[in-house]
Amino acid sequence: MLVIGGGLAGMAAALAARQAGATVAVVSEGAGVLELASGCIDRLAVPEGSLPPEHPYRLIGMAAVDEELAAFQKAMEAAGYPLAADGPGAGGSHVITALGSRRRTHLVAPGMAAPPPGEPLWVVGFRGLRDFHPAVVAAGLRRSDPAADVAWGEVELPGAPEDVHPVALARQLEDEAYRRQVIERVAAVRPQGRGGAALLPAVLGLSGAAAVRRALAEGLGMRVVEVLLPPPSVPGLRLADALRRAVQQAGVDLAIGARAVEARREGGRVRHVVTRGPGGRITYEAEAYVLATGGLMGNGLTAEGRSVREPLFDLPVSAPDGEWADPRFLPAEGHPFVRVGVAVDGRLRPPGYTNLFVCGRALAGYDPYAEGSGGGVAVATGGAAGREAARLVAGGEPR
Amino acid sequence: MIHEYDACLKCTVCEMHCPVLRVAPEFPGPKNGGPGLARLRAAGEVVELDHLDLCLGCRTCDTVCPSGIRPAELVNAPKVAQVSRRGLPLREWVLTHTYLFGPLAVRMPGLVNGVLANGPIRWTMEKVLHIDRHKPMPKYANHSFREWFRRRRSPWQDRPAPNGRVVYFHGCSVQYMEPHIGRHVVEVLEHNGFEVVLPPQKCCGLPLIANGDLKSAAGNGRYNVQHLREWAAQGVPIVVSSTSCSLTLKHDYPGLLGLDGAGAVAEQVYDLFEFLMACHEQGLLRTDFRPIRERLPYHQPCHQRAQAIGLPAVELLNLIPGVEAWNLDAGCCGSAGTYGFKEEKYGVSMRVGQAMADALRASGASRAVSDCETCRWQIEYQAGMQAVHPVSVLWGAYGLGDRKGT
Numbered sequence: 001m002l003v004i005g006g007g008l009a010g011m012a013a014a015l016a017a018r019q020a021g022a023t024v025a026v027v028s029e030g031a032g033v034l035e036l037a038s039g040c041i042d043r044l045a046v047p048e049g050s051l052p053p054e055h056p057y058r059l060i061g062m063a064a065v066d067e068e069l070a071a072f073q074k075a076m077e078a079a080g081y082p083l084a085a086d087g088p089g090a091g092g093s094h095v096i097t098a099l100g101s102r103r104r105t106h107l108v109a110p111g112m113a114a115p116p117p118g119e120p121l122w123v124v125g126f127r128g129l130r131d132f133h134p135a136v137v138a139a140g141l142r143r144s145d146p147a148a149d150v151a152w153g154e155v156e157l158p159g160a161p162e163d164v165h166p167v168a169l170a171r172q173l174e175d176e177a178y179r180r181q182v183i184e185r186v187a188a189v190r191p192q193g194r195g196g197a198a199l200l201p202a203v204l205g206l207s208g209a210a211a212v213r214r215a216l217a218e219g220l221g222m223r224v225v226e227v228l229l230p231p232p233s234v235p236g237l238r239l240a241d242a243l244r245r246a247v248q249q250a251g252v253d254l255a256i257g258a259r260a261v262e263a264r265r266e267g268g269r270v271r272h273v274v275t276r277g278p279g280g281r282i283t284y285e286a287e288a289y290v291l292a293t294g295g296l297m298g299n300g301l302t303a304e305g306r307s308v309r310e311p312l313f314d315l316p317v318s319a320p321d322g323e324w325a326d327p328r329f330l331p332a333e334g335h336p337f338v339r340v341g342v343a344v345d346g347r348l349r350p351p352g353y354t355n356l357f358v359c360g361r362a363l364a365g366y367d368p369y370a371e372g373s374g375g376g377v378a379v380a381t382g383g384a385a386g387r388e389a390a391r392l393v394a395g396g397e398p399r
Numbered sequence: 400m401i402h403e404y405d406a407c408l409k410c411t412v413c414e415m416h417c418p419v420l421r422v423a424p425e426f427p428g429p430k431n432g433g434p435g436l437a438r439l440r441a442a443g444e445v446v447e448l449d450h451l452d453l454c455l456g457c458r459t460c461d462t463v464c465p466s467g468i469r470p471a472e473l474v475n476a477p478k479v480a481q482v483s484r485r486g487l488p489l490r491e492w493v494l495t496h497t498y499l500f501g502p503l504a505v506r507m508p509g510l511v512n513g514v515l516a517n518g519p520i521r522w523t524m525e526k527v528l529h530i531d532r533h534k535p536m537p538k539y540a541n542h543s544f545r546e547w548f549r550r551r552r553s554p555w556q557d558r559p560a561p562n563g564r565v566v567y568f569h570g571c572s573v574q575y576m577e578p579h580i581g582r583h584v585v586e587v588l589e590h591n592g593f594e595v596v597l598p599p600q601k602c603c604g605l606p607l608i609a610n611g612d613l614k615s616a617a618g619n620g621r622y623n624v625q626h627l628r629e630w631a632a633q634g635v636p637i638v639v640s641s642t643s644c645s646l647t648l649k650h651d652y653p654g655l656l657g658l659d660g661a662g663a664v665a666e667q668v669y670d671l672f673e674f675l676m677a678c679h680e681q682g683l684l685r686t687d688f689r690p691i692r693e694r695l696p697y698h699q700p701c702h703q704r705a706q707a708i709g710l711p712a713v714e715l716l717n718l719i720p721g722v723e724a725w726n727l728d729a730g731c732c733g734s735a736g737t738y739g740f741k742e743e744k745y746g747v748s749m750r751v752g753q754a755m756a757d758a759l760r761a762s763g764a765s766r767a768v769s770d771c772e773t774c775r776w777q778i779e780y781q782a783g784m785q786a787v788h789p790v791s792v793l794w795g796a797y798g799l800g801d802r803k804g805t
Contacts, residue, residue: 025709030465035415161424167415168424232411240415248726253714257462258707278461278650279673279706280665297408298465 001025001389002273002284004260004312005292005300007032008375009360011243012382013290013389015075016068018250020390025253025284027260027275029299032240038228039202039235040095041083041379043069043106045372054365056377059346060384068383069376073107079246081239083107096199097228098132100140106376109235111213111226112202117145120196122222123152124186128164131229132201149196153189157182166203170234174208183219190220202226202235209238258282260293263313268354270313288355288389291315292382295341295361308340310362315342315350318364334370341365348385355392357385402441404434404473406466413460413470418731419453422750426453429460433470436477452478453747455735456609457701458646472655475611482611490528494737495606495615501575504539505546512538531745534780537576537772544569544578548597553589560594562683565674566630567595568623568648570641571602572772583794584640584671590797591678591685596635598626603644606737608651617656624652628660631667638674640790642703642771643736645670649706670703671790672770676711679718688796690721695792696762698727698755698778700771701735712770712789719796724768729758732769734777749781756782768792 001017003010006028017024043065044057051058057065073083086093086106094102094114102114115121121141125134134152141150157164158181172178186198198220205212217224226235248254258277263270272285293300293312301317302309306324308317320336341364344350348357359381361368368374413429414420420428427436427448439446451474460470487495504511514520521532565588573581585595600623604616627637627648639645648668652661669677678684697713716724733751738744759767759782766785767778775786794800 027707029467031412031416031463033410033412033465035412036410165414165420165424165428168421171421232415237415245728248728253709255707255709257705259467275707277707278458278646278654279670279708280649280668282708294465299467 001288001290001393002027002286003290003292003386004028004273005294005298005360006030006254006256007292007294007298007360007378008034008243009378009382009385010290010292011247012068012072012379013292013359013386014247014252015250016071016383016386017290017390018252019071019075020387020394022288022390022393025255025286026247027255027258027273027284029257029259031256033298034240034243035233035236036231037233037236037375038095038103038105039109039233039237039239040105040112041069041072041107041375042104042372043086043376045104046370051371052365054343056363056366056381057373059344060348060381064384065376065380068380069106071383072379075246075250076242079242079249081242081246082110084110084113095228096137096141096225098137098201098230100137100143102144103228104372109239110210111204111224112228112235113225115197115223115225117148120149120194121151121199122191122194122196123150123199123227124189125152125154125201126164126169126203127154127156128161129166129169129201129203130163131166132227137199137227151191151194153191155182155185155189157185166201166229166232166234167206167237170203170206170209173203173212174205179212179215183216186216187219190222195222197223197225199225199227201229202233203229206234206238207241255282260312265313268352270353270356273312287393288357290382290385290389291342291356291358291362292360292385293362298361300360300362301341310342313350313356315358317341318343332370334367338367338369339365347388348381355389357388359385402437403468404437406468407434408466410465412463412465416459416463418457418459418733418751419455419747423450423453423747425450427451429454429470429474433460433473434468437473440477447477453744455701455731455733455738455751457731457735458705459701459731462705462707475609478611479613483614487610487612487615490530490741491610491612491737493528494530494740495610495612498571498575498602501539501543501571505541505543505575508539508541512536525742529742530740531742533745534739535776536740537572537776539575540578542578544574544581545597547578547582548585553594555589555594560589560592562592562678564594564596564635566627566635566637567597568600568603568627568637568639568644568668569597570639570644570772573640577772577788580640580788580791583788583790583799584638586799587675587790587794587797588638590799591675591683596630598630600626603647604656605643605647605651608647608655609736609738613656616651617658620652620656620658620661623648624658624660624664627664631664635667636674637664637668638671639668640671640770640788642670642700642706643773646702646706670706670708670711670770672711672715673706673708675715675793679715685797686718688719689798691719691792691796692721693723694762694764695722695724695766695768696727696759696764697724697789698729698732698759698767698769698774698786700769700774701731703770712768716768716789716792719792722792722796727755727758727762727767729755731755732774732777732781734773736773739773739777752777752781759784
């Protein structure tokens with residue numbers, strides 16, 4: 001089977017389909033945009049009962065959503081990247097942001113789980129890292145909890161750089177000698193006798209982040225928690241790298257850098273898809289196809305004025321009933337145009353197709369921003385689409 | 400007018416994956432140095448960014464960009480403009496014209512290799528030409544590939560090859576430095592029932608493109624297109640065993656260089672393993688391999704990844720009984736053709752390659768596999784591990800080394 005799109009949804013589809021025994025290739029124009037996200041997977045920040053019937057979660061069912069999220073977590077753990085799940089009754093998993101707010105999520109990246117309320121916090125920043133200001137973080141933490149015991153400090157990095165790129169710093173911190181110098185500087189400004197957690201910007205290493213956090217925790221004698229920065233996001237990059245490793249280890253053929261430009265349909269079946277990239281035109285013939293090309297931002301949907309199209313298969317795209325946009329800039333219930341996308345059935349197939357399944361941001365009927373559901377919809381519908389496609393390839397009965 | 404770079408959303412995904420930015424924070428990066436700078440230049444601003452030439456030309460940014468922009472070409476544009484005004488500097492000329500010395504060097508390889516490995520001479524080259532003295536120069540062979548090809552006898556000389564003909568584009572390193580790889584390519588193709596054709600060819604021009612000399616690169620390109628187009632018109636596949644050459648023929652000839660007839664040629668160009676994999680899918684590839692018990696880490700060349708053709712070499716190596724091949728996935732080797740030989744870039748090159756070298760050493764394997772020559776040389780130098788072309792493993796597994804005349 002062929003997955004078109006290598007973002008979170010496409011990769012989740014590929015993992016699930018491999019697990020179900022299918023032979024899988026992924027083609028993608030770019031490498032997805034996980035690097036701009038938190039590195040954690042959100043599920044839903046609004047009540048389940050408020051979701052409309054056409055919502056992707058409703059289409060596949062909440063039980064399937066949770067199964068897919070659990071399967072994804074397991075696959076990532078097997079690939080050496082353990083995400084911690086928000087267990088039932090645990091009060092929710094949170095991460096701390098660069099504004100000092102506690103942000104609810106579902107699968108938490110390693111090292112990012114917020115300390116429980118009441119724990120003494122010490123925020124440390126690096127001068128020159130422009131998106132992290134420890135005083136701002138501390139003020140935000142006090143705002144959400146006036147009783148919080150919060151202190152903050154700032155250190156100069158070796159060489160006193162004026163401008164620090166988060167990825168470059170993350171990589172530098174994996175170098176032991178450099179890291180030792182940084183730890184010494186951080187330890188030097190640590191208030192005497194302070195316990196609890198040290199909150200540092202989420203730049204503590206790339207693939208070797210666990211070792212960087214461990215060394216810092218040992219050097220400071222404190223728990224180390226990473227705080228989410230505005231994009232670009234190092235935890236997002238770690239997740240993207242881990243996901244690519246997981247997909248490759250699972251034996252998925254990965255071709256990033258070519259855009260799917262043409263599809264051939266015969267009756268209800270997709271016969272082939274053609275990609276165009278620096279390596280030339282390549283025709284892929286598969287038994288089943290998963291469309292995971294994203295929404296308006298990812299070019300999975302294209303817009304001209306108020307006409308939105310799905311450019312590869314020319315699938316029907318939903319339109320808002322009334323106004324496209326709310327006159328307010330950030331309305332709590334979101335802008336209607338955000339819910340525009342491809343309408344599908346309960347097996348994620350667009351009308352008239354038997355071997356095409358759609359997942360992720362191309363889907364209609366949800367608002368990742370207003371609902372806090374972006375990652376969850378990508379993983380859950382990706383996994384479900386991958387499994388449906390694999391079942392079709394295996395010739396099994398559809399559920 | 401809307402330009403390609405106008406599609407840049409400043410999302411920074413390219414920066415997140417740029418191998419240079421991670422180790423050289425002074426590099427402006429693909430976003431600022433690519434679409435950002437292009438926009439300023441188009442508005443008539445004269446902007447020079449320091450350290451922009453630290454770009455490796457690995458094209459990772461082109462590959463990962465979610466908006467379909469090719470920042471690598473834009474980053475290279477100021478260098479192209481400068482070279483077109485002032486010409487190639489001496490060092491860049493020397494490094495990009497090794498193919499001119501080749502015919503002489505293969506006549507006296509002992510002398511040439513000795514000179515290029517001589518400490519005081521390398522020290523002088525560093526002082527005079529700013530060619531770094533540390534990294535060993537690739538060694539010239541004692542014969543050229545085409546000489547070998549002319550002298551040997553094809554099994555399909557007297558009868559038609561069952562699977563027809565293929566054109567082989569071998570590139571400079573096979574011609575003068577690693578003719579044995581060319582031999583392995585030819586014998587593997589012939590073993591699979593193809594007659595191999597060898598039209599005249601020059602350096603693909605990628606080193607010239609990377610150093611900003613598009614005019615000379617286009618000269619080489621026109622020569623190659625002229626000699627390949629008749630074959631392409633007949634539908635004869637053109638296979639390329641160096642992944643940088645295949646990317647150039649496929650992508651830069653019709654795109655960046657805009658050469659006449661290059662599009663039709665590009666349609667027929669296949670990376671060698673892409674071609675072999677396609678043969679396998681059609682049931683044309685022989686799989687009478689003898690077992691090799693070996694774990695083989697595959698280092699994916701950036702210019703192979705940029706083609707978005709998957710990992711056919713890993714797939715095919717895993718068809719050999721006993722072989723466990725896997726994609727190392729440890730980033731760029733840092734060598735980037737002529738880049739790693741430049742004095743001021745040697746350090747960045749080694750820092751970029753560190754992750755790959757560490758991963759290879761930790762793999763426990765005794766040799767690595769990669770289908771780009773400069774990647775292999777970097778692996779041998781930095782990881783201290785033998786590096787072979789995947790076709791050589793295939794050649795061994797077919798038992799072709801046992802034949803007369805080895």
